[in-house]
Amino acid sequence: MKTRYSFGGDEHIFVECDEEMSLQAFFKGLSITNGVRDSRIKGVTEICPANASFQIKFNPDEIAPDDLLAELKRIEETASKSVASLKTRIIEIPVLYNDPWTHETLMRFRERHQDPSSTDIEYAARINDLGTVDNFIKAHSGAPWFVSMVGFVAGLPFLYQMAERAKQIEVPKYLRPRTDTPKLTVGHGGCFGCIYSVRGAGGYQMFGVTPMPIYDPTQTISYLKDFMVLFRPGDIVKWKPIDREEYDQTVAAVEAGKFQPRIRDVSFALDEFEKDIDGYNRKLQEALYGH
Amino acid sequence: MAIKVHSPGLSTTVQDLGRPGYYHIGIPLSGAMDREALRSANLLVGNDENAAGLEVVFMGPELEFTAPATVAVTGGEIPPKLNGEPRDTWTSFVVKAGDVLSFDFLKAGARAYIAVSGGIDVPVVLGSRSTYTLGALGGHQGRKLAAGDELPVGSASKSGAAGRKLPVLLRRMPGSPATLRMLPGLYWHRITEEAGKHFLADTWKVAPEADRIGYRFRGGQKLAFVDRKPPFGAGSDPSNIVDACYPYGSIQVPGGTEPIVLHRDAVSGGGYFMVGTVISADMDLIGQLQPHMPAKFVAVDMTAALKARKDQDALAASVRAALA
Structure with missing residues (x-):
């Protein structure tokens, strides 16, 4: 290095x-x-x-x-x-995979994609040897992800999958960037996942959408009142697959000011993580869901 | 005092000198693309240099004033008219309640700046009144102006006199072809020596995709890359890098075809290699380029970049002295 x-x-x-x-x-x-x-x-x-x-x-x-x-x-x-360690947070992000909005968008930009005959998530499942979309969702939402950068546009997190390199999901970016991406799209390009904080151009593959805003310039959403951007480098993200019903309920709860994201304080030490990745990730999950 | 927007023009936004300090979370500087033109407009009407004015692109708005004020229009040559009567650019003039400011067609440059005594008094967000449209932040409701908007104007601390004029020698505009000085670096080593020569020798043209985020250029030869094994996480295209920060003014060339110079509303990072960075002294000039205009990139070293910066500061000092 x-x-x-x-x-x-x-x-x-x-x-x-x-x-x-x-x-x-x-x-x-x-x-x-x-x-x-x-x-x-x-x-x-x-x-x-x-x-x-x-x-x-x-x-x-x-x-x-x-x-x-x-x-x-x-x-x-x-x-x-x-020493490579830090005190940070683990944050649960609900995701509706295969949602109708990114589906509509990816169909509109099919000619800019490597594989116009399948969807982004089908393509990613196939080239990562995961077989089915269900397996892909399991792999994507299984291990936590590390926020290794915030930027591109306001508050967008770049997410690095906390898995051994052979198991990390890798996909190319679109052949030519799209001019449109739905707000709160969960995307992926190279080895990085991301959440598009705002609607706009983008080149990452689109897998789903979260109902949980991560950027609020009006600072009216309950958990973004103190600062308009949720993420900072070093945060850890855990995806939680949800269905359409839970998606709609969460959107309504956010609008009503009643949604509180699940966030827990944790510490992260790189050497311990690398010694036993699966064991370390389990401990992080216990911190997120335990008492 | 307020300004009523009868028609908004193509893309008119509230801008001051920008919002530094939040690039690390993806919120760019924003602010006037031609900073010196906004400064001059403000000084002409007796404002602080950093007061918020309106940045007009290609086509002017139609605005009505609800109270008397002093106004100046600088930057690109989009000739102003008051109640249909021509007014000079780079010259302050008085408006009365009910007067309507409109504009003739663009004659030169790309962006005009309208300053009003007292400044546009939209709320300060993260230390600035500038509009960042991509993030729906700042300015008037985080967006470009629309018909029917009413913009609040602050009370003027001192009223600028009418008829003040900035001497022609103190107005900086790009030549043709525009010369954009750049410091090679960042990922310059990714292209072949031959490609580097072409990049600097070719005359490029501003592409239609040119806005506050970045200016795209086309018409030069495609850049050839040095062979490599893609680093993990970068992506397979030879122009890909592991997503990194983008400097303001950095020149990325996705696929090696069309250079994009990032400007005041820059995306703060991404996965395309960059051949270098336009020096700070020449950033204002880019804001005055129209699509199809020719431009050349000229390589300079740090000493020359710092000298150009001093020259630009000296120009700003002369403007201050002339309008004191």
Whole structure:
């Protein structure tokens, strides 16, 4: 894993922790960005962690680009010794798989897809050797997912499946991006899952939709009153497959201000997770559903 | 005091100098695409530089004022008319209650900025009045203006006099072809040396898909990639990367075909490689490009980028001095 630094114009430093995705690369980025935050470097205006990389926005009138670069390399050295763990949350997200809205949308954009004769979820089930859509849903909703980046559009989480690499779902993006994606679509591209926080363009395969808003610029939804964006990097997500009846009930409960998402505080340690992935995931689930 | 929107124009939004600090959760800076033009408009009418004005794209709105105010229109040449009578751009003028501001056809540039003494007084959201339409955030109800809207205007702290004019030399507009200076980097190493040469030598044209999120260009040669085994998580296309942050001004080239320069409403990250970043000093110019206009990317180093930034700051200082 070799860190690569590059300037993004005169206002950004782009830092790639690794070319390929892994939780090690994510944690390397997290520990460096935490170090940058703690160092309170003059001229640093924004710190944006991503999956296996991060970006620092700075004001070159306040710090010379090369001075900031040297400072980051110094922080990288210290940060590489830190333990990959964090105190975080596990959040249950209900999903109606194979819903009518993403189905209508994927049919409209069929000519932009690798396999126009099947749906996105059928295609993903087949190329991941899962056989049936039911098996695919079981695989997708079985292990929890790690929020390794928030962005693209407001509050959209990128989700990394907490499973050994051979079991991780991988799908290509659409051949050409769609101009439309329903709000709250559960999508997937490369090895990453996501939830589209708003309606708009998108290139990820579409598997379902959640009734639970994750972004509310009006800040009227009960659990988004304090801040309009639900997710932060490091959060853990557990999908819960639901049927249409529960979907409709949840939508109504959100509108009535009565819906409270299931969220529990947990801690996550990368080395323990990697020692026994299934066992660790079971413990996370107990934390979510236990008392 | 309010402004009644009779007709909204093509895509008129409330913008100030933007909403920094939330890019890490996908909420971009927003704000005027041509920041210097908005600053000038505000200074002409006696506002703070950061007051909210209206950004007009290609086609102007029709607006009625409910009380007297001072108004200025800057940026792209979309000539204003008051009750049907022509008014100069880059020049402040007085409006009375009931006056109607309308616009002639676009003559040059792409975006005009309307400043009104007191500023557009929509609620401040996360520190800014700018509209981020994709996230339905800020501005007037998080969207572009529509007929029938009424925009509140703040009370002017000092009233700007009419007839103040910004000298022509202090108005910056792109040439033809537009020259966009860029710092190569990020994933520049993904393309072949030959492709890098073509990218800089070719004349590109602004594509119809050009908006506040990004400007797409076409007409250059397709970029050839250096061979590789796709890194885990990136996707199979040679232009794919493990989804990463996108700098403002970064130039991504999905599939190696059409470069997209991300602008003020940038998507904050994604899975396409980037060849480099347009320098901060040239971002305003992009906001004044119309579809089909020619443009060239010119590679510069950091020293040149910082020098250009100083020049841009000096221009802003001259504008301040001229309108003090």
